[in-house]
Each structure stands twice: as C-alpha cells, then as structure tokens.
Amino acid sequence: MKQAVFLSASVPDPVRTPQYADSDPMAIRDAVVGLAMETSCREIPLIYGGHPSITVFLARWAERTGRVDHVILYQSRYYEESFLPEIRTISCLKLVDWVDGGEKANLTHFRHSMVSENDIMLGVFMGGMVGLQEELDILRQHHPKAVVMPLMHLGGQTRDLFSNEPLAAVIQEANVANVSPGGRFAHVLDKMSFGTR
Numbered sequence: 001m002k003q004a005v006f007l008s009a010s011v012p013d014p015v016r017t018p019q020y021a022d023s024d025p026m027a028i029r030d031a032v033v034g035l036a037m038e039t040s041c042r043e044i045p046l047i048y049g050g051h052p053s054i055t056v057f058l059a060r061w062a063e064r065t066g067r068v069d070h071v072i073l074y075q076s077r078y079y080e081e082s083f084l085p086e087i088r089t090i091s092c093l094k095l096v097d098w099v100d101g102g103e104k105a106n107l108t109h110f111r112h113s114m115v116s117e118n119d120i121m122l123g124v125f126m127g128g129m130v131g132l133q134e135e136l137d138i139l140r141q142h143h144p145k146a147v148v149m150p151l152m153h154l155g156g157q158t159r160d161l162f163s164n165e166p167l168a169a170v171i172q173e174a175n176v177a178n179v180s181p182g183g184r185f186a187h188v189l190d191k192m193s194f195g196t197r
Contacts, residue, residue, distance in 0.1 A: 004045040004072070005189075006120045006146075007035060008135045009127050011053035012156045017129045023155030028127040029054070031151055033061055035124055038185040040070040045092075047118050049111070049135075050075045052084055059086035068092070074114040078106035111135055116142045121192060124149045124185075127156035136161065149188060 011028050012020035032054055039046045048058070050073050062068045073090040075083060078098040087093060096113045098106050111134060120143045125132055139146055150162035 002045055003119045003121045004047050005039050006115065006118070006123045006139060007032070007046060007048045008123065008125045008132055009054055010051035010129060011127055012129050020129065020156045023127055028154050029057055031126055031154060032058055035185050036061060036071060038189055040067040042189060043070065044189070045070055045072050047072050047114060047120065048074065049114055050087060055084055056086045059089050063089045074110065076106050076110040078103065107131065108134065111138050115139055120146050122147045122149060122188065125158045126151040126154050128158050129156065132157045132161055147192065
C-alpha cells in the first residue's frame with residue numbers, strides 16, 4: 001500500500017460558524033491547491049473527504065491539470081442524493097456504504113473508513129468548522145505515528161484545535177504565513193520519506 005497524505009479541510013461558513021468569520025476562504029483554497037500540486041508531482045496519494053466547500057475547485061483543478069489519479073476522494077453514500085456533479089470527474093472515487101443511526105453515525109463510519117483504509121504518514125488540517133476534532137482523533141487512533149500539520153493562520157476550527165498543542169519543529173517552521181502554500185508543503189514533504197509498505 002502506497003503511503004499517503006490525509007487532508008482535513010473546509011471553508012468555514014460565517015452563517016453556521018460566526019466564530020470563524022475571520023477565516024480567509026481564498027487562502028484556504030490556495031493552500032489546498034498547493035498541497036495537491038506538491039503531492040501529485042511526488043506521486044503521493046492525497047486522501048480527502050470531499051467537503052463541498054473544497055471539492056468543486058479541487059475537482060476542477062485535478063481535471064484541468066490531468067492529475068486526477070493522485071486525488072482520492074471519499075464520499076458517504078448517506079449523502080448520495082446531494083452529490084455534487086464535480087465528484088464524478090475524480091477518477092479515484094471511493095464510496096462508503098451508509099449505516100443505521102443517522103447522519104452523525106454515518107459521518108463517524110465514513111471518517112473511520114477513509115482513514116483506516118489508507119497508510120497515512122501526514123495529516124494536514126486547515127480551516128474547518130465542526131468535524132476536525134473527530135478526524136484528528138481517528139487519525140491518531142489508526143496512525144499514531146503520522147505527522148500532523150495544522151495551518152492555524154488560516155483560521156477555522158484548526159486554529160482553536162491546535163492552539164495549545166506542542167508541535168514538532170518542522171511543522172512550526174512550515175506554519176509561517178508568509179511562505180507560499182506550495183513552498184510550505186514542499187518543505188515538509190521533502191523532510192519525510194514516502195514509499196510503499
């Protein structure tokens with residue numbers, strides 16, 4: 001199994017989460033594209049849960065650049081009736097079957113499937129509203145040695161979630177706001193050894 005990067009990201013909705021209204025949607029999108037570019041040019045799979053606020057432009061970027069094989073998009077069949085048409089352009093689409101118990105149970109099941117089915121070495125967190133804590137807990141449960149990279153300067157739940165956490169020096173250095181998204185990720189990815197296990 002090829003080692004991968006896991007992306008946990010969404011653009012906070014200022015109506016649903018007014019506490020994150022100072023987040024920068026364009027900067028979050030730029031960072032997502034920067035990560036996609038740096039992982040794809042290294043042929044590292046990028047695992048992503050398909051939040052609608054990110055999926056449309058990430059799918060368009062993958063189709064435009066021809067790098068669709070390196071973005072692995074997970075979606076829960078629980079939401080199948082409201083799937084965005086753009087997700088069909090991602091060639092590596094993984095559908096997770098729904099379970100009894102309603103939306104919360106399906107989100108948890110979906111997140112466990114997405115994280116446990118892949119060999120994740122790096123988890124990147126940016127923006128976010130309410131689901132990041134569970135995704136972080138699941139990542140640490142299934143991949144306790146994975147490096148975690150929060151981009152706190154982009155705001156959202158990431159800033160709150162990681163503000164009191166001790167971070168490895170390489171991640172602190174990579175979290176500087178004035179470094180380009182691509183440069184920030186290149187710095188971290190180049191310090192890690194991705195391969196197949």
